[in-house]
Amino acid sequence: MCVRRATCDVRSACYVRCTFGVLPVGAYNRKVLTETSQGLYCPDGDFFIDPWQPVPRALITHAHGDHARPGSAAYLCTPGTAALLRRRLGADTAIQAVAYGERITLGSAAISFHSAGHVLGSAQIRIEGRAGVWVAAGDYKRAADPTCDPFEPVSCDVFITESTFGLPIYRWDDTAAVMRDILGWWDGNREAQKCSVIFCYTLGKAQRLLAELARLTDRTVFVHGMMLGMIEAYREAGVDLPEVKPVIEKTEKTSRAKKASFAGELVLAPLSARGTPWMRRLGAISDAFASGLMRVRGVRRQRAYDRGFVISDHADWPGLLHTIHETGASRVLATHGYAEPLARHLQSLGLESGTIRTAWEGEGAGD
Ligand SMILES: [Zn+2]
Numbered sequence: 001m002c003v004r005r006a007t008c009d010v011r012s013a014c015y016v017r018c019t020f021g022v023l024p025v026g027a028y029n030r031k032v033l034t035e036t037s038q039g040l041y042c043p044d045g046d047f048f049i050d051p052w053q054p055v056p057r058a059l060i061t062h063a064h065g066d067h068a069r070p071g072s073a074a075y076l077c078t079p080g081t082a083a084l085l086r087r088r089l090g091a092d093t094a095i096q097a098v099a100y101g102e103r104i105t106l107g108s109a110a111i112s113f114h115s116a117g118h119v120l121g122s123a124q125i126r127i128e129g130r131a132g133v134w135v136a137a138g139d140y141k142r143a144a145d146p147t148c149d150p151f152e153p154v155s156c157d158v159f160i161t162e163s164t165f166g167l168p169i170y171r172w173d174d175t176a177a178v179m180r181d182i183l184g185w186w187d188g189n190r191e192a193q194k195c196s197v198i199f200c201y202t203l204g205k206a207q208r209l210l211a212e213l214a215r216l217t218d219r220t221v222f223v224h225g226m227m228l229g230m231i232e233a234y235r236e237a238g239v240d241l242p243e244v245k246p247v248i249e250k251t252e253k254t255s256r257a258k259k260a261s262f263a264g265e266l267v268l269a270p271l272s273a274r275g276t277p278w279m280r281r282l283g284a285i286s287d288a289f290a291s292g293l294m295r296v297r298g299v300r301r302q303r304a305y306d307r308g309f310v311i312s313d314h315a316d317w318p319g320l321l322h323t324i325h326e327t328g329a330s331r332v333l334a335t336h337g338y339a340e341p342l343a344r345h346l347q348s349l350g351l352e353s354g355t356i357r358t359a360w361e362g363e364g365a366g367d
């Protein structure tokens with residue numbers, strides 16, 4: 001179905017007339033969501049989605065920093081996201097939680113949140129407005145993740161997809177195979193009396209790695225203190241995670257004369273800890289980065305990690321195309337990362353497609 005039907009004067013030839021090439025969403029007369037300087041805005045419901053500046057009402061797809069910004073008067077999100085947001089934005093933030101699939105009305109728009117499979121609480125936001133059904137997917141992935149609900153395909157007229165890894169080179173391996181690689185690498189480092197350090201995102205990737213590792217081993221994993229808050233939030237939300245120990249605890253419990261040894265241990269740490277004095281207490285290390293970015297050899301070399309583990313909380317190229325097809329959308333708008341290449345590819349398939357600008361290009365975008 002063509003979303004411009006309502007305004008198109010030659011209805012029979014409408015679809016052909018609509019395939020103009022890469023167009024911003026604002027180029028259309030009737031729209032459920034429109035681009036503004038604060039982010040995506042829904043005129044029918046008078047709210048913003050993942051705004052990057054404070055607004056009266058913000059609907060939040062998930063708790064990552066590039067989607068959930070502080071300062072808005074009221075937030076609407078899923079219960080999982082609400083638990084994480086309260087920690088990030090403060091307990092006194094006005095947050096209303098809406099369960100997956102629950103339908104609410106804002107102005108003349110009907111809204112519902114549907115699982116995006118990205119991190120705990122992550123949601124696609126479905127909006128039924130005067131110009132049809134639009135879905136803003138936020139970040140999403142199709143691979144199974146023991147720490148969050150699986151992605152739910154939602155039919156729509158217009159699909160706003162992320163495109164963080166929107167190039168054909170990005171294809172993920174089976175998660176179980178990656179986890180076996182990680183365990184093998186850890187075993188090798190144990191034999192060499194080295195500490196294994198995996199750098200990863202504090203929200204989502206760390207919890208996923210912990211849950212996946214628990215399927216393979218009952219060894220204790222150490223974490224950087226900065227990771228404890230989000231691990232605790234996941235547990236409070238009912239996600240089953242193995243016991244972890246903070247690095248600092250082991251350091252402090254050991255007497256001053258005898259330095260704590262991390263030889264043979266595995267430590268998860270945020271990217272910001274790399275190269276800081278905190279690293280010194282770990283002794284001899286082998287380090288790795290767990291990210292979709294590690295698919296590209298040049299990036300691995302440039303970042304100079306001993307190992308790169310390709311595991312991502314975003315959809316890979318086949319995952320993006322499969323999802324777009326599944327929504328049945330006649331128009332697709334791409335945002336984050338490789339939006340232009342993905343939009344061009346979709347046009348070559350005969351789909352009407354464009355891009356949406358984001359304020360967060362390149363900033364911690366690829367995990
Ligand atoms: Zn995200």
Ligand SMILES: [Zn+2]
Binds near residue numbers: 064139336365
């Ligand atoms: Zn993102």
